Structure formats: structure tokens, C-alpha cells
């Protein structure tokens with residue numbers, strides 16, 4: 466049997482140590498710090514009282530980070546330290562986290578898991594989570610420059626957040642939702658061309674990450690997203706353009722038409738209906 470304590474009571478720096486031990490042999494390098502956890506509080510709705518540390522025989526063996534918005538929660542990070550893995554602790558811990566969610570009246574819990582992470586997928590399936598869609602990453606190096614008749618104009622990031630909230634899929638991954646986008650600040654930048662909107666990480670860097678892309682429902686399938694990105698490829702020449710592995714599979718054809726190559730890393734977006 467495991468015991469648990471809130472991350473708030475256990476301490477943020479101590480929690481980062483447990484998470485880093487749990488993720489030490491992970492698919493991508495991960496390094497939690499006090500700062501990165503505080504960033505998650507500010508941008509992802511990480512709730513330190515609902516996030517927990519698991520203990521076995523008095524020793525910390527795992528951490529589960531929970532973010533919350535309204536009736537939804539997100540498992541924003543879950544790790545069992547290597548020497549305690551594959552002993553059923555993850556399953557026991559998930560039961561605690563899902564029971565917490567039921568008790569606080571959540572309707573839904575969601576998460577993303579790397580497609581190659583078999584233990585993670587098994588763990589979440591056994592806790593009742595179902596796959597919703599695959600999330601892909603894309604990359605494009607030094608795209609050609611395009612002559613566009615219209616030029617993208619810089620706008621407030623919050624305007625894109627509003628568009629995503631009004632026009633985006635209602636089941637977007639947590640990190641693409643309007644609430645997350647609204648929390649981004651300069652040096653991130655947002656651009657608009659006609660009815661297409663995008664949020665970019667600092668375009669002065671060699672690699673520009675696309676953090677949001679949305680076209681008003683009334684203007685879809687008219688090439689507006691393509692026009693917007695062509696205009697930005699020309700405005701910021703010679704850059705590597707990256708789409709993180711949180712973009713819904715539905716957007717694949719758009720990025721592929723623009724010349725992006727799908728990355729090896731993909732994730733499953735999974736959700737648990739807590740009221741079932």
C-alpha cells in the first residue's frame with residue numbers, strides 16, 4: 466500500500482527531485498526545476514494541493530502533477546522512481562488521483578502520453594482512460610520565401626486565445642487550449658492574416674515553435690493558414706520551424722502541404738470520463 470502527501474506539503478524542489486529520478490531514462494530529456502514547476506502553476510493551471518507525492522514504507526517513490534480548470538483536470542506529469550517501477554505502484558497511485566478527482570467533482574481527466582511509452586499507455590488504459598486522437602510533431606528547415614499579396618500583422622496573443630476559445634475544437638489538448646494560449650507573453654508573438662491567426666515562440670531564435678494556429682470557422686479550407694505561414698516564412702527567413710507533438714492529427718495535411726516533415730515523436734491524447 467502507498468501513502469500520499471500533497472506537493473504543496475512536500476515542497477517544490479523536493480518534488481522536482483522525485484520527478485527527475487522518475488524521468489531519468491525517458492524518451493526525451495526532461496528536467497524539472499523549482500522554476501519549471503512555478504511556470505506550470507502560472508501557465509498550465511498546475512494545482513499544488515491536488516498534485517501528490519506517493520510514499521512506500523515512508524520513502525518517496527513517485528509524483529503525480531495535477532492541473533485543474535473548471536470541471537476538468539489534467540495529469541500533467543506522472544513518474545515512479547526507477548527502482549519502484551513495474552511493481553504496481555503506478556496503478557495504486559492512479560487510483561488515488563482518480564478518486565481525488567471524483568471527490569472534488571471533476572467531470573473529466575485528460576493527459577498525453579508518448580506513443581512509444583508502453584508502460585504509461587498500459588497504466589492509463591487500466592485506469593479507464595480512452596484514446597481520443599494522436600498528436601504529431603512536425604519540422605520544416607529554411608522554407609522557401611514566398612511573394613504574398615497580403616502581409617501578416619502582429620497582434621496581441623490574447624486575441625488568438627479568444628479565437629481558439631470561440632472557434633477551436635472543444636477537446637483540444639490542454640496545452641493548445643485558449644486558456645493556455647492566453648498565458649503566453651512576449652517574446653512570444655502573435656500574427657494575423659485575414660481570418661488566420663498564429664502564436665510563435667520568439668522569432669529571433671534559430672528555431673521558431675508554432676504554439677497555436679487557428680482559422681475562423683467561416684474561412685476554413687480557403688488557404689488562409691497557408692497564406693499566413695508563407696508570409697511569416699518570408700518575414701523570418703532561414704529559420705527552422707517546429708510544431709510540438711501536441712497538435713491534433715487533423716492538422717497533419719495542412720503542415721504536410723506546407724512542406725513540413727512529420728517528426729518521430731507522437732503522443733496519444735487520452736481522457737477519462739469521471740462520471741461514467
Ligand SMILES: CC(C)(COP(=O)(O)OP(=O)(O)OC[C@H]1O[C@@H](n2cnc3c(N)ncnc32)[C@H](O)[C@@H]1OP(=O)(O)O)[C@@H](O)C(=O)NCCC(=O)NCCS
Nearest residue numbers: 543544545550551552553554555556578584585587588591
Ligand atoms: C509509466 C509509469 C508511471 C508506470 O508506473 P509503474 O508503477 O511502473 O506501473 P505499474 O507497475 O503500476 O504497471 C502499470 C502497467 O504498466 C505495465 N508496465 C510497467 N512497467 C513496464 C515495463 N517496463 N514494460 C512493459 N510494461 C510495463 C504493467 O505491466 C501494468 O500493465 P497492466 O495494467 O497491463 O498489468 C512508470 O513506469 C514511470 O514512471 N515511467 C517513467 C516516466 C513516465 O513514463 N511517466 C509517464 C509519462 S506520461
